[in-house]
Amino acid sequence: MFRIKIVIGIIKKEFIQVFRDLRMRFVLFAPPIIMLLVFGYAINTDVKNVRMILFDEDKTFESRQLIEKFTGSGYFFVIKYIEHPKEVDYYFDRGLVDIYLHIEKNFSKKLKNANSTSIQLILDGTDSSRSSMIFAAVNNLLQSKMTEYMKRQIRISIIKNGLRNIPSLIKPIEIKERIFYNTNLESRNFYMTGMFGLLISMITIILTAMSVVKERETGTIEELIVSPLKPIELVLGKTIPYMIAGFVDMIIISLLMIFWFKVPFRGSFFLLSISGIIFLMTTTATGLYISTISKTQQQALLSVILFLIPALLLSGFVFPIDAMPEIIKGLTYLNPMKYFIEIIRGIFLKGNGINILWYKILILFFIGGGLFYLSAKRFAEHLE
Secondary structure, three states, X not given: OOOHHHHHHXXXXXXXXXXXXXXXXXXXXXXXXHHHHHHHHHOOOOOOOEEEEEEEOOOOHHHHXXXXXXXXXXXXXXXXXXXXXXXXXXXXXXXXXXXXXXXXXXXXXXXXXXXXXXXXXXXXXXXXXXXXXXXXHHHHHXXXXXXXXXXXXXXXXXXXXXXXXXXXXXOOEEEEEEEEOOOOOOHHHHHHHHHHHHHHHHHHHHHHHXXXXXXXXXXXXXXXXXXXXXXXXXXXXXXXXXXXXXXXHHHXXXXXXXXXXXXXXXXXXXXXXXXXXXXXXXXXXXXXXXXXXXXXXXXXXXXXXXXXXXXXHOOOOOOOHHHOXXXXXXXXXXXXXXXXXXXXXXXXXXXXXXXXXXXXXXXXXXXXXXXXXXXXXXXXXXXX
């Protein structure tokens, strides 16, 4: 039989201990509110801001009407009218577009003569779920356009010829679709490449943060402080082992993805390794920073979780960045996980080289280097 007064006393003591610490008060109340706001905007799988390039080979009134059907829907916007299909690879390789629409020559003539006509549609299949939704949206839009056109043609035919030629007018527009990079739209290829970045982040951030905090809890950190080691030596000594561990994990994950899960690997393993090392610098720096604001392992673990969830949602791993509001989209450009996942998908699925990925790697390097410098500086000051 427990004693109720003692239980109440313990409850009071826990409340006092929690609210005495300003950081704990912040952790208790601020992150849930912030994450709720971010999740409310970021979690959006609607087909919005679909970037497209167009090759209108027909250049007729009907082809322009079809284009206006796309641009007037509010979901598609044309970033370029190209003059030759050879230009398509440039835009897809660099991830600048989601779809390519080719209106073939004699499109208008075939429609007027009640012959079957077709358009060519190419989608970027890197994000299989988004590509499927875009294709469904295009198909619905074309069916709607075809219905409008047929109604108009039927009215004209009735006026001119009565009811004799109506059945011959009903000819659908055939869509000749192609999928780049992920032909069968296998969701595994998309999500596994995203999991790559998440797993590397989790492993290295948790290991770095927990190891330093554990030493603080056991009192061994004081022995390192009074030792003749310089702060930079201590920082490197604490981070490099976890960068090595993370790199080994990266190799294991890559091999499992390629040989076990059959995720296509079309790029350079050397480029993947360089990008991974830069990203590991970022994650170990984050773990180092978390270790300076955490007094216990429980606080460190909670801080890691509170960092990883927003970083994951704002990385484009689960929810498309293009569907997010501009303010939230702006935050994603500060997220190193976003760049690393884009690099991973570019190397694995598209076979991108340094000529395409260099600026993403450079941005990741500056973010990682800046974080490492600030975290190491704070950690060194914390030891003094």
